Amino acid sequence: MTTQDGGSWYETGTEGMGAEQQRLDSQQGPGRLWIPGGKAKECVFVDDEPICIHEHNPKMNGNYRNQMTCLQGVYDEVVCCQQLGPSSRYYCGYLTVVDCSEWKDQRGNTHQYELRLLQMKMKALKKFRRKKEDRSSVIGTMWNFVREDDRSSTCGDEWEFRRVVEMDKMFPFANFRGTKLIDLWTEAEEKPETMVRVKHWFQIEADAEGKLPKVIPPFNYFEILKPKDPKDMRLHLGAVEKDESSPSSNGSSGGPVKEDQVPF
Numbered sequence: 001m002t003t004q005d006g007g008s009w010y011e012t013g014t015e016g017m018g019a020e021q022q023r024l025d026s027q028q029g030p031g032r033l034w035i036p037g038g039k040a041k042e043c044v045f046v047d048d049e050p051i052c053i054h055e056h057n058p059k060m061n062g063n064y065r066n067q068m069t070c071l072q073g074v075y076d077e078v079v080c081c082q083q084l085g086p087s088s089r090y091y092c093g094y095l096t097v098v099d100c101s102e103w104k105d106q107r108g109n110t111h112q113y114e115l116r117l118l119q120m121k122m123k124a125l126k127k128f129r130r131k132k133e134d135r136s137s138v139i140g141t142m143w144n145f146v147r148e149d150d151r152s153s154t155c156g157d158e159w160e161f162r163r164v165v166e167m168d169k170m171f172p173f174a175n176f177r178g179t180k181l182i183d184l185w186t187e188a189e190e191k192p193e194t195m196v197r198v199k200h201w202f203q204i205e206a207d208a209e210g211k212l213p214k215v216i217p218p219f220n221y222f223e224i225l226k227p228k229d230p231k232d233m234r235l236h237l238g239a240v241e242k243d244e245s246s247p248s249s250n251g252s253s254g255g256p257v258k259e260d261q262v263p264f
């Protein structure tokens with residue numbers, strides 16, 4: 001049977017499930033560090049060489065949790081800049097932190113020691129560079145991140161050094177989306193499909209015996225932040241609220257933007 005216009009819209013068997021799981025994983029993304037205005041959080045740096053990219057964050061489905069890596073320089077068809085305007089893209093860097101402060105979500109679940117993506121726009125990147133230069137490395141150090149008010153950066157305006165942390169002692173507490181890394185590692189060592197997911201999320205490799213090192217790894221930015229292809233991007237941008245996506249309301253300058261009101 002030949003394929004008609006519209007291409008293949010179904011798959012037989014269960015082979016496609018792995019790809020679907022990957023798609024769901026990439027849609028969900030790891031939690032980002034978000035500090036409520038007027039509050040502080042104690043965070044430990046897992047790495048200290050930020051991966052820097054250009055991204056857009058249009059308002060979609062009523063929120064600003066839609067960070068997407070810009071396609072400029074990656075594909076000839078730069079769908080994001082065509083649809084959202086090139087000035088809506090901004091420069092930012094990513095690191096991995098452990099959020100050591102206990103907090104409750106809207107459903108009343110308690111969270112602590114969760115791995116979070118730390119996004120830094122230009123101002124925060126400069127601050128980070130200064131802090132790192134002072135100490136040569138900030139890996140395994142705890143800082144108090146204070147966010148003065150809703151208009152300041154979601155990663156806080158003031159970062160105060162607290163102490164050096166023994167990362168191997170923190171490992172048993174560290175968790176990812178509510179699952180302790182230690183349990184996730186054990187599952188990955190038994191189930192190949194979990195190992196695939198762990199490697200999708202984290203920069204980590206198993207040893208010759210298939211065991212994962214008991215360390216807190218940085219996120220696998222190269223998968224997590226990988227740009228969509230133009231076709232997926234076009235589909236994805238279908239949900240952009242046109243009147244809200246103009247560059248003027250979109251924080252292209254890296255200044256205070258509406259996304260700061262979103263508690264994630």
Ligand SMILES: [Zn+2]
Nearest residue numbers: 070071080081
């Ligand atoms: Zn773009």
